[in-house]
Structures are given as structure tokens and as C-alpha cells.
Amino acid sequence: MKVKKEQKPMDKGKKLQSIEELESLQQQAFDRYDPLRKRVRICMTGCLAHGADKVRDALVEELENQGMSKDIDLVETGCFGFCAKAPVVAIDPEDIHYQRVKPEDAGEIVSETLGKGNIIDRLVYFDKKANKRLPYTQDIPFYKRQVKHVLRNCGRIDPKRIDHYLLNDGYKALAKVITSLSPEEVIEMIKKSGLRGRGGGGFRTGLKWEICRRAAGSPKYLICNADEGDPGAFMDRGLLEGDPHSVLEGMLIGAYALGARFGYVYVRAEYPIAIDHLKIALNELKSLGLLGDNILGKDFSFHLKLKEGAGAFVCGEETALMASIEGKRGMPRPRPPFPAHKGLWGKPTNINNVETFGNVPLIILNGSEEYTRLGTEKSKGTKIFALAGRVNNTGLVEIPMGTSLRDIIFDIGGGIPKGRTFKAVQLGGPSGGCIPGDHLDVPIDYDSLINLGAIMGSGGMVVMDSANCMIDVARFFLEFIQIESCGKCIPCRIGTKRMLEILVRITEGEGKEEDISLLKELAEGIKITALCGLGQTAPNPVLSTIRYFLDEYKEHIFEKRCPASVCVPLIKFEVNRELCKKCGICKKVCPVGAVSWEKKMPAVIDKNICIKCKTCIENCPAQAIQ
Amino acid sequence: MDGKKIVLSINGKEITCGLNKTILDVVRENGIQIPTLCDCKNLAPFGACRLCLVEIEGIPKLITACSTIAVKGMKIRTESERIDKSRRFIVELLLSDHPFDCMFCEQAGTCPLQDLAYEYGMKNIRFPGEKRATITDDTNPFIERDNSKCILCGRCVRVCDEIQGVGAIGFIDRGFQTRIGTPFDRNLDCEFCGQCVASCPVGALTAKPSKQKGRIWQTRSVKTICPYCGCGCNLTLHVRDNKIISVTSDPDTLNEGYLCSKGRFGCDYVHHPDRLQYPLIKKDGQFIRSSWEQALTLVAMKFKEIKEQHGNDSLAGLSSAKCTNEENYLFQKFIRAVLGTNNVDHCARL
Amino acid sequence: MSNLDITYISQILTGYKSMKGALIPVLQEVQNHYTYIPEPAVDLIAEALNISPSEIYGVLTFYTQFYTQPEGKYTIKLCRGTACHVKGSKSILEAIERKLGIRVGETTKDDLFTLRIVACLGACAVAPVMMVNGDYYGELTLEKIEGIFDELQAKECKSAKT
Known part of the structure; x- marks a missing residue:
């Protein structure tokens, strides 16, 4: 399918020899841009899971058929953030927001909205609280509370086109750094901004850069850790797919500051679109001479390669990641020596995560002081979260540090669906913890979350409701860790296996009185003795669920009961006649016809037919099947 | 030698040591014991067994002594409640995935895991669970493999790679299922130097020829030099009832404990019934036992006869790699000066 | 081979x-x-x-990405990430196993489908989610699973006949 692009791409193949040539390229992009021109933006990343490609094809066809393809541009963008309403389409210049768009809607969008300027009500966000339709992006509560700094271009520009990035101050920070700042001054700016690593640990980025700059040895390597392995996290995916150049610009600035000559972007193989967009961006940079030797005619060279991961969570750990780039099994090694001194191929190496690099151009362009205006005392700037799980508005969210969990889950996230109640939110993936309702008002920053037994992590935020079993969640994470453990050190290899075995028996009704204290003991031992960060933090999901949901553990162990009706061996698969709303949904959804129900009568499950697939439980509006 | 020294403290005691040494080296130099399983002389630090954890003032986490370089002013503690608890924890975990069959295990008596279990009195494992299955490779005559006993210290893999440069075995899979093996689980097909067996701290890799021949405490050690070649590797023969039941080599000798397959597995000829133990002279198609004097006289006589009848160059000498350099020197001297020919060569040149 | x-x-x-x-x-x-x-x-x-x-x-x-056995024509990668888990991906997995008669890591006898699980596809907002040969399928339900595989199987039957 032929897609009409917004503007003609710029002259390619000519390497930029100076800052002036870069500036003139930026000017060209600016001159060609008409802010009042009508454009249709459609997310061609996350929304693909909901058939965005078919919607795009339909839009292209309709534009063609209705003779508007010359006047209206179709822009394929990255993620808008509001994945719950996928596929999402926006119309400029008004920034009309259409959601859940189907290919059948294309004709009407073209004729009504693009042709006549009319808004199509059924595609517009409906705010239940205010009881009104909100057609413009800026009014929708999901976006209203957010501060999109790092994600400023996501969903707005075509990530496959460098001119779109240039148009939005792209590579201006790089130009500033090369023309007017020494490497030390760049590091000083990053230090002053208070930027902390967005990958999980929250180490101060400026300090990290300084250590590596001062380390003896050459060449130095700069690595972008895009091995976003935390299940339930997709911030880095969103940023790489939607605005790869902002990350690459951050890397170029980092390379300049550290004196790194070579670099790698290490991306998960599970992110084909991110890989594709990065490849395009890297090729564009190479052909413009923004990567390679003597960038912009200056004494600054940086060679950047893409490395695809091969499927190992542990490769998010720095030493394992480097082993993987070297072509080895991704087994971490003890530290010290730290990567800053002995990293990739024994040379000084600095590794930052995708979002961290995404922050760098902003700090350089707007200054450290401006950057520190947002955030808390010890955590500055914004943080991107991937909001998922049992929450209405799933998607990608960027908020200032210090926003409360309640604001994110209930204001931005729109609360819990199906009329259920909030139970916990899991942060930080397998290294993090579950935070219950009592602590939702705590302002989020690195330190407050640690106090709550969770971690900031990379930003995965999975919401759980009353139909989620916390022991099952703990078991899920331990299963994950067991699959992903590299097997090198004893505490992680055997210790987490033993923890998992205990959790399995608890969820299967075989729990023993001493199990909770055994779990705690194993957890403490593993924390102290494991080799790498993955192992040391692996017990966190268990510890935090014991801390906040001890009663639920006890119900499983002593009463052999799973209050959330998740643990199959503990479910009787009986309908509680008092709770049953007599709606018959269970009969409708049962794949094997085990449910009998008649109007105004409670349902009955035939246990001889039932295959315990839990479809009825998942669909029951009253949680009546126990 | 670099004369530079640094001062640091171990367990409150001030200590002077050389530069660029690991904490483990320094601690051991000072006669302090730290248990280790994955540490192995001459191999790069691995940091997997987590037993050598020590406390360093100012660092909240425990640090592995094997992989950390000792630096000036470091305050190291090798004993504390936290360290002791951690070590016990590790041993208990290892034992939870280990067959309790020391009574049948070839390694009994020289097994550091057995020693630790004994020391900690670890009879009851509080978290029993799944154990890995036994995979035994039985197709070669030298090495027996029992993965259920493997503690994945990686010493075998590392010695095969780092020292032998062979890489016959490697880590396979990951997580709890990690194991040591050959690519696609083919039969082990290497030179069978047995370095892997020697470096295995537990009973996962054992020497087949020694199986069930005797416990370490039932044997007497005899130090000797390998008779196979001129390298002169040091051997320690383990002898029971005047029979060699196994051969090891001390790591503190010239050959650093490394042997080849002949030295390690090739001592069975000693007790072979066909072994020549005295000179034999053939008479009327029959070998007759004789004395060295008789035999050498006969040989000398025959040399003389040949020389006189056919000339010096009708003789030639071929020497053996089993001889030492000195012996080889004497041999060529004998051929040249006594037999009077330059027809002399050595099997290693062929 | x-x-x-x-x-x-x-x-x-x-x-x-x-x-x-x-x-x-x-x-x-x-x-x-x-x-x-x-x-x-x-x-x-x-x-x-x-x-x-x-x-x-x-x-x-x-690395989980590498296989030592040939893959079926379609590789199903079912996400077993956290968000998918709390939205019932385990039931989805069981449903696929029932539907295709294979377990994780196995390939159907007709060499059409190989079932694999992945740690996380990063498409958590549309959980539970799977990928079949590069195509994403989001917000899976047991019903959707039936439909998706019926369609793929029908497509293959058709192409086998022609």
C-alpha cells in the first residue's frame, strides 16, 4: 500500500561538515513545515496489536478515493500513550483524538472530519465523571495530568524520519554541546540536573559519567541498555519506537562527554518495531555524518552499532549485557571491577538505560536548573510509567517525580474496571514489590518506593484488583526468576527454586505452618549472598506480599482457601448463591458447557464437565464462583 | 618482583602485602581460612559459589574475596555472624540439591562440600526440594560424570578452556537446569587429560580406573616423576596394598598439578602381568631370565661384532622421549663416541 | 537433517x-x-x-531465542509478562494447548504451529497478548483464541488444496 507522506524527504547522502550545515538542515525542515496543514496521525506501533495497519490502509484508500491525498498528510507515529483506546488516530491542527478506530470508520473520518471539520461523536473519548464527550487530546484526563517531556515527540512525529525530529529541536542539544561546551561542562550540567538512572537503580548519571571519563584505558565504550526485560514494562519500547532520535542524541552527547569512541544499543529481540526504527535512524545519522569520524567537522568521533538481544532477562544486568555483546552466555560477573573501569572487552564502559538518554538532550537544551524544577528533592524530572494490568486506561504515562500513585492509577488511569476494587500495584518488575491501597498517596520517587518495599525500577506499573491473588503473583515472579536465572550462583539458582517450591505448595493447598518463616529466611539469605542485582532483588516480590498481604498467605496455608479464586486447587468451582447475580454470563462463556442456568436462577456448575479453566470466574461480575 | 607493599587490616590485625593481589590470596598468605568451592589456582576468579564472602568496612554488601583486589587501607573481616550465616545458607542450599551418598562417593574424604557439611553439622535440610537428575556419560574409559553431584563451580569448564585451551565441555541451559556437558550431549571426545577430574571439588567428575579401588585414607602417597616423557611431571601415586590405585599431581610442583592422559590414567602397566621386570635372553626360541650383567655383556658383544664386520655406520641409535635430557645427551654421546656413528635420532622428531 | x-x-x-x-x-x-x-x-x-x-x-x-529443532510454519509467542498474567494469560495458554494439542516448546504434528512463551512482549497495555509470526494479537479471550486458530487452520487447508 502506497502511503502519502507529509513532506518530501530531504536530500540524503550528503554528510554534514559543520554546525552551520546542521543548522541549515534544521531550517530546511522548519521552512517546509506548515503548522496549519491538515494531518492525520496514526499510531503504527503499539496500536498494531489492534489492527492499526488496516485502519491506516483504509485511511490511505479513502483519502485517495475522496481526492484529498494531495492536501492531507498521513503521519505514521509512535505511541500516543493511550493504549487502552487503540487504535488511536489524531487529526491536526485541532488535535482531535479518535479512539478505537476501525477500518470502517476511515471513510467518515475523511469525509466528515477532514473534509467538513465535523467531529464524529462515537469515536470521541467519553468522560463518565463529567458525563460529556471530550474530542480534543488536551482535555482528556488521561493526558491532562501528564507532563510529556521525554515523550514529547511520541505520537506526534514520524519516528522513521529525521526531519520530523529536527523540526522539534532535534540535534540542537548536540550542536550546543559540540560548539560551546567542554566534556567536563556537559558532565557538570548532568550532575547539576540531578538526573538518576531510569533503568532501576537510580544511580546518579552525572557521577557515573564522571567516573568513566576519568577511568584509564582506551577506547571507551558507551552502551544504551534497551534490554527492557521487566515483564509489565514497555516505556523503553515506546520511546525507541516513537522517538529513537532523542535517545540517539542523548547517546551522542554522552559519547562526547565521556570520550567514548564506540557504542552499542543493546535491544531486546522481542521488540521488532523498535529495532526497525533504530536501524532507520542509525542509517540516517550515518548518511548525514552525525555518526562516524569527525562529526560535524569536529574532533569528535562516535561509531554506534545495534545489537539485538537473544532472549535473556538477566542481560539487563550490566556485566551480563556486556558478556552478551561479546558473544558469550549472559552470566554476570562479580563487581568490582566495575564496568566504568573494566567493561566491554576489558575497556572502560558506561551503560545507561533508554529513558536516561532520552532525558539528556532536554537537560542540555533547557539547562539543569529548568530541569530540576520538576520532581522531588532527590528525584528530579519526570518518569515514564507503563500502566498496565487491571486498570481502565492502560498505556504509557509520563509524570513529574513526586506524583502520587493514586493520581496515576485513579486520575490518569481512570481506576479499576468491571466495578472491582483496587488491591495492589506492582512496581519494578521481578526486583520490585507490591504496594497496597494504604500507601497510594505517597509521592513517587526513588527513595519513597524503597521505603515501601518496592523500587522505581524501569517503570512497569501493574495494577491488581480484588480478583488477583497475591500469592499467585509472588509465585508468578519466582517462576519468572527461575526461568531467567543464569544459573551461575547458588543462591539464585537453588534458593529461588526452593522459594518457588514453597509458593507452589501454598497455592496448591499443601502449605505448611513454617512456610512463611522459611520464605523469609530464604529471601534474606538470597538478598545477601546472590551475585548480581537480579538475584539480590529476586525475593522482593515475595517479601513485599508477605509484608502487606500476610492474611492472604495465612488463608491459603491454614484455611486452604484462595479468597481471590485464582489458585485452582483451592477453588471449589461452586456458585455462591448469595453473591450470584443470576446474570448467566458464566453459562455463556463456559467453553465446555458445564454451567446450567435459567433466567432468575443462580447458576450451577457440573464438576464432572468442568475443566477448571476459570473463564467463568474471570467473567463473573460478582465474584460469586468460589 | 615489584617491591611495593600496601598495608591493610584483616580481622582487626594490620597486615602488609604485595600489590594487585586478591583479598583471598592475602587472607590465605596470612594463614586465615576462608571456605571456597569455585576458586581454583591459575583460573580467573569466577565468583559463583559465594562462600568466600567477606565484609569490607564502608561497603554495605558482602564482597567475594576471590574476585576483589586488596587495596591500601582496606578493613576486611573474614568472620562475623552475617558471614557465618551466609556460608551456612549456601552450604544448606547446595546440599538441598545434592545426593546424600557420601558413603558411595569416590570423592569422600577429599570433598570440600562434605567437609563443610560436617563442620556445620548439616544433617537436616530445612528446604528439601527437587534435585537434578543424574546424567552419566559411560562411553569413555577414563572419566565418569554424575551431574547430580555437580555444584556448577565451573572449574572443569574453565580449566579445559583457560589452561588446556580445548573447550571440550561447557555450561548448558540456564537456571536450575544449568549443567555441564558437551555440545548436543555428544559423547565426550577429547584427549582425556583428566584436568577436569582433577579440578572437580566434588564427586561429579571422577576417574573410572580408580573406581571402588580404595578410599583416600586407605592409601599411601608416593611422590615420583612421570616415566612417560622427558617433561618430568610430578606425580603423586596413591598406593593401596602395594598397588597404584590413582594418580594425582600436586599443584605446587613444576607442572602445577597438570598432567596428560598418560600420566594421569596410564599407570596400569605397572601391575600388568606382561610387564618386563628383568632382562630376558632368547635361546632356542625361548626367553630365558637373565641378570643385567649377562644381558649387557651380550649386547656389547653383539655391537662389537657388527661394528667389526659391517663398519660403524651399520649401527644407529634411536632415543626415547621417555628419557630425560641428561639421558638423551649421554645416549647420543655413547652412539657418537663409543659406537662411532652419527646415526642417532629421537622419537620426538619423527 | x-x-x-x-x-x-x-x-x-x-x-x-x-x-x-x-x-x-x-x-x-x-x-x-x-x-x-x-x-x-x-x-x-x-x-x-x-x-x-x-x-x-x-x-x-x-538464550531463549535459539532453537535446536525446526520451527513450525507459525511460531506462537504467548506473552507471560506480569500484566498478561494478572489478566489471565495462564488460562489463554491452557486454551492454546488444548486447541492445538501441544505443550509449550512443542510443534504440532502437521508442522504448522510451534507454541512458545516469552517473558514479555512489551505490549502490556493490550494484555493478554501474543504474537504469531510477527503479527500482534491483543486483549485475547478464549473465544478470540478459537477464532484466530480456526482462521489460520482454514487458511492452511485452503492453500494445501490449491
Whole structure:
């Protein structure tokens, strides 16, 4: 399918020899841009899971058929953030927001909205609280509370086109750094901004850069850790797919500051679109001479390669990641020596995560002081979260540090669906913890979350409701860790296996009185003795669920009961006649016809037919099947 | 030698040591014991067994002594409640995935895991669970493999790679299922130097020829030099009832404990019934036992006869790699000066 | 395996001989071509890159992306991430297993489908989610599963007949 692009791409193949040539390229992009021109933006990343490609094809066809393809541009963008309403389409210049768009809607969008300027009500966000339709992006509560700094271009520009990035101050920070700042001054700016690593640990980025700059040895390597392995996290995916150049610009600035000559972007193989967009961006940079030797005619060279991961969570750990780039099994090694001194191929190496690099151009362009205006005392700037799980508005969210969990889950996230109640939110993936309702008002920053037994992590935020079993969640994470453990050190290899075995028996009704204290003991031992960060933090999901949901553990162990009706061996698969709303949904959804129900009568499950697939439980509006 | 020294403290005691040494080296130099399983002389630090954890003032986490370089002013503690608890924890975990069959295990008596279990009195494992299955490779005559006993210290893999440069075995899979093996689980097909067996701290890799021949405490050690070649590797023969039941080599000798397959597995000829133990002279198609004097006289006589009848160059000498350099020197001297020919060569040149 | 054409492997290898850290990209290319890493490939790669076959085998068994058996025509990658888990991906997994009659890691007898689970696809907002040969399917339900596989099977039947 032929897609009409917004503007003609710029002259390619000519390497930029100076800052002036870069500036003139930026000017060209600016001159060609008409802010009042009508454009249709459609997310061609996350929304693909909901058939965005078919919607795009339909839009292209309709534009063609209705003779508007010359006047209206179709822009394929990255993620808008509001994945719950996928596929999402926006119309400029008004920034009309259409959601859940189907290919059948294309004709009407073209004729009504693009042709006549009319808004199509059924595609517009409906705010239940205010009881009104909100057609413009800026009014929708999901976006209203957010501060999109790092994600400023996501969903707005075509990530496959460098001119779109240039148009939005792209590579201006790089130009500033090369023309007017020494490497030390760049590091000083990053230090002053208070930027902390967005990958999980929250180490101060400026300090990290300084250590590596001062380390003896050459060449130095700069690595972008895009091995976003935390299940339930997709911030880095969103940023790489939607605005790869902002990350690459951050890397170029980092390379300049550290004196790194070579670099790698290490991306998960599970992110084909991110890989594709990065490849395009890297090729564009190479052909413009923004990567390679003597960038912009200056004494600054940086060679950047893409490395695809091969499927190992542990490769998010720095030493394992480097082993993987070297072509080895991704087994971490003890530290010290730290990567800053002995990293990739024994040379000084600095590794930052995708979002961290995404922050760098902003700090350089707007200054450290401006950057520190947002955030808390010890955590500055914004943080991107991937909001998922049992929450209405799933998607990608960027908020200032210090926003409360309640604001994110209930204001931005729109609360819990199906009329259920909030139970916990899991942060930080397998290294993090579950935070219950009592602590939702705590302002989020690195330190407050640690106090709550969770971690900031990379930003995965999975919401759980009353139909989620916390022991099952703990078991899920331990299963994950067991699959992903590299097997090198004893505490992680055997210790987490033993923890998992205990959790399995608890969820299967075989729990023993001493199990909770055994779990705690194993957890403490593993924390102290494991080799790498993955192992040391692996017990966190268990510890935090014991801390906040001890009663639920006890119900499983002593009463052999799973209050959330998740643990199959503990479910009787009986309908509680008092709770049953007599709606018959269970009969409708049962794949094997085990449910009998008649109007105004409670349902009955035939246990001889039932295959315990839990479809009825998942669909029951009253949680009546126990 | 670099004369530079640094001062640091171990367990409150001030200590002077050389530069660029690991904490483990320094601690051991000072006669302090730290248990280790994955540490192995001459191999790069691995940091997997987590037993050598020590406390360093100012660092909240425990640090592995094997992989950390000792630096000036470091305050190291090798004993504390936290360290002791951690070590016990590790041993208990290892034992939870280990067959309790020391009574049948070839390694009994020289097994550091057995020693630790004994020391900690670890009879009851509080978290029993799944154990890995036994995979035994039985197709070669030298090495027996029992993965259920493997503690994945990686010493075998590392010695095969780092020292032998062979890489016959490697880590396979990951997580709890990690194991040591050959690519696609083919039969082990290497030179069978047995370095892997020697470096295995537990009973996962054992020497087949020694199986069930005797416990370490039932044997007497005899130090000797390998008779196979001129390298002169040091051997320690383990002898029971005047029979060699196994051969090891001390790591503190010239050959650093490394042997080849002949030295390690090739001592069975000693007790072979066909072994020549005295000179034999053939008479009327029959070998007759004789004395060295008789035999050498006969040989000398025959040399003389040949020389006189056919000339010096009708003789030639071929020497053996089993001889030492000195012996080889004497041999060529004998051929040249006594037999009077330059027809002399050595099997290693062929 | 006996009639495996190994010329492609030799072709790939010429481009990587002097590259540092070439092993994983080489394995990725080999797998892209053959859908798995054939045993003879390991020995060829070992020779070309001067790495022992045991190290290569160690690497390919470490990373979940590499397979040592041929894949079916369709590889199903079901996400087992946190968000998918709390939205019932375990039931989805069981449903696929029932539907196709295979367990995770197995391939159907007709060589059409291989079922795999992945740690996280990063499409958590549309959980539970799976990928079939590069196409995403989000907000899966047991009903949707039936439909998706019925459609794929029907498509294959049709193409087999023609």
C-alpha cells in the first residue's frame, strides 16, 4: 500500500561538515513545515496489536478515493500513550483524538472530519465523571495530568524520519554541546540536573559519567541498555519506537562527554518495531555524518552499532549485557571491577538505560536548573510509567517525580474496571514489590518506593484488583526468576527454586505452618549472598506480599482457601448463591458447557464437565464462583 | 618482583602485602581460612559459589574475596555472624540439591562440600526440594560424570578452556537446569587429560580406573616423576596394598598439578602381568631370565661384532622421549663416541 | 537433517570472520534462515570463528531465542509478562494447548504451529497478548483464541488444496 507522506524527504547522502550545515538542515525542515496543514496521525506501533495497519490502509484508500491525498498528510507515529483506546488516530491542527478506530470508520473520518471539520461523536473519548464527550487530546484526563517531556515527540512525529525530529529541536542539544561546551561542562550540567538512572537503580548519571571519563584505558565504550526485560514494562519500547532520535542524541552527547569512541544499543529481540526504527535512524545519522569520524567537522568521533538481544532477562544486568555483546552466555560477573573501569572487552564502559538518554538532550537544551524544577528533592524530572494490568486506561504515562500513585492509577488511569476494587500495584518488575491501597498517596520517587518495599525500577506499573491473588503473583515472579536465572550462583539458582517450591505448595493447598518463616529466611539469605542485582532483588516480590498481604498467605496455608479464586486447587468451582447475580454470563462463556442456568436462577456448575479453566470466574461480575 | 607493599587490616590485625593481589590470596598468605568451592589456582576468579564472602568496612554488601583486589587501607573481616550465616545458607542450599551418598562417593574424604557439611553439622535440610537428575556419560574409559553431584563451580569448564585451551565441555541451559556437558550431549571426545577430574571439588567428575579401588585414607602417597616423557611431571601415586590405585599431581610442583592422559590414567602397566621386570635372553626360541650383567655383556658383544664386520655406520641409535635430557645427551654421546656413528635420532622428531 | 544445505552458513560466515563478538549475530542469521540452529552449523561456526563447539552450544542453550529443532510454519509467542498474567494469560495458554494439542516448546504434528512463551512482549497495555509470526494479537479471550486458530487452520487447508 502506497502511503502519502507529509513532506518530501530531504536530500540524503550528503554528510554534514559543520554546525552551520546542521543548522541549515534544521531550517530546511522548519521552512517546509506548515503548522496549519491538515494531518492525520496514526499510531503504527503499539496500536498494531489492534489492527492499526488496516485502519491506516483504509485511511490511505479513502483519502485517495475522496481526492484529498494531495492536501492531507498521513503521519505514521509512535505511541500516543493511550493504549487502552487503540487504535488511536489524531487529526491536526485541532488535535482531535479518535479512539478505537476501525477500518470502517476511515471513510467518515475523511469525509466528515477532514473534509467538513465535523467531529464524529462515537469515536470521541467519553468522560463518565463529567458525563460529556471530550474530542480534543488536551482535555482528556488521561493526558491532562501528564507532563510529556521525554515523550514529547511520541505520537506526534514520524519516528522513521529525521526531519520530523529536527523540526522539534532535534540535534540542537548536540550542536550546543559540540560548539560551546567542554566534556567536563556537559558532565557538570548532568550532575547539576540531578538526573538518576531510569533503568532501576537510580544511580546518579552525572557521577557515573564522571567516573568513566576519568577511568584509564582506551577506547571507551558507551552502551544504551534497551534490554527492557521487566515483564509489565514497555516505556523503553515506546520511546525507541516513537522517538529513537532523542535517545540517539542523548547517546551522542554522552559519547562526547565521556570520550567514548564506540557504542552499542543493546535491544531486546522481542521488540521488532523498535529495532526497525533504530536501524532507520542509525542509517540516517550515518548518511548525514552525525555518526562516524569527525562529526560535524569536529574532533569528535562516535561509531554506534545495534545489537539485538537473544532472549535473556538477566542481560539487563550490566556485566551480563556486556558478556552478551561479546558473544558469550549472559552470566554476570562479580563487581568490582566495575564496568566504568573494566567493561566491554576489558575497556572502560558506561551503560545507561533508554529513558536516561532520552532525558539528556532536554537537560542540555533547557539547562539543569529548568530541569530540576520538576520532581522531588532527590528525584528530579519526570518518569515514564507503563500502566498496565487491571486498570481502565492502560498505556504509557509520563509524570513529574513526586506524583502520587493514586493520581496515576485513579486520575490518569481512570481506576479499576468491571466495578472491582483496587488491591495492589506492582512496581519494578521481578526486583520490585507490591504496594497496597494504604500507601497510594505517597509521592513517587526513588527513595519513597524503597521505603515501601518496592523500587522505581524501569517503570512497569501493574495494577491488581480484588480478583488477583497475591500469592499467585509472588509465585508468578519466582517462576519468572527461575526461568531467567543464569544459573551461575547458588543462591539464585537453588534458593529461588526452593522459594518457588514453597509458593507452589501454598497455592496448591499443601502449605505448611513454617512456610512463611522459611520464605523469609530464604529471601534474606538470597538478598545477601546472590551475585548480581537480579538475584539480590529476586525475593522482593515475595517479601513485599508477605509484608502487606500476610492474611492472604495465612488463608491459603491454614484455611486452604484462595479468597481471590485464582489458585485452582483451592477453588471449589461452586456458585455462591448469595453473591450470584443470576446474570448467566458464566453459562455463556463456559467453553465446555458445564454451567446450567435459567433466567432468575443462580447458576450451577457440573464438576464432572468442568475443566477448571476459570473463564467463568474471570467473567463473573460478582465474584460469586468460589 | 615489584617491591611495593600496601598495608591493610584483616580481622582487626594490620597486615602488609604485595600489590594487585586478591583479598583471598592475602587472607590465605596470612594463614586465615576462608571456605571456597569455585576458586581454583591459575583460573580467573569466577565468583559463583559465594562462600568466600567477606565484609569490607564502608561497603554495605558482602564482597567475594576471590574476585576483589586488596587495596591500601582496606578493613576486611573474614568472620562475623552475617558471614557465618551466609556460608551456612549456601552450604544448606547446595546440599538441598545434592545426593546424600557420601558413603558411595569416590570423592569422600577429599570433598570440600562434605567437609563443610560436617563442620556445620548439616544433617537436616530445612528446604528439601527437587534435585537434578543424574546424567552419566559411560562411553569413555577414563572419566565418569554424575551431574547430580555437580555444584556448577565451573572449574572443569574453565580449566579445559583457560589452561588446556580445548573447550571440550561447557555450561548448558540456564537456571536450575544449568549443567555441564558437551555440545548436543555428544559423547565426550577429547584427549582425556583428566584436568577436569582433577579440578572437580566434588564427586561429579571422577576417574573410572580408580573406581571402588580404595578410599583416600586407605592409601599411601608416593611422590615420583612421570616415566612417560622427558617433561618430568610430578606425580603423586596413591598406593593401596602395594598397588597404584590413582594418580594425582600436586599443584605446587613444576607442572602445577597438570598432567596428560598418560600420566594421569596410564599407570596400569605397572601391575600388568606382561610387564618386563628383568632382562630376558632368547635361546632356542625361548626367553630365558637373565641378570643385567649377562644381558649387557651380550649386547656389547653383539655391537662389537657388527661394528667389526659391517663398519660403524651399520649401527644407529634411536632415543626415547621417555628419557630425560641428561639421558638423551649421554645416549647420543655413547652412539657418537663409543659406537662411532652419527646415526642417532629421537622419537620426538619423527 | 541429512539433506541440509549448509552452503548458506558458509556464506554468512565470510562476513563475520574478523568481527568481535560475532557469535550471537551469526546464530541469529543462521536461525532466521533455517528456523533453528542445525547441529552441523555449530561445528562450521566453531571452525570459522575459532570458538569451541561447546561454547557455542552453551550460548545457544542460554538464550531463549535459539532453537535446536525446526520451527513450525507459525511460531506462537504467548506473552507471560506480569500484566498478561494478572489478566489471565495462564488460562489463554491452557486454551492454546488444548486447541492445538501441544505443550509449550512443542510443534504440532502437521508442522504448522510451534507454541512458545516469552517473558514479555512489551505490549502490556493490550494484555493478554501474543504474537504469531510477527503479527500482534491483543486483549485475547478464549473465544478470540478459537477464532484466530480456526482462521489460520482454514487458511492452511485452503492453500494445501490449491
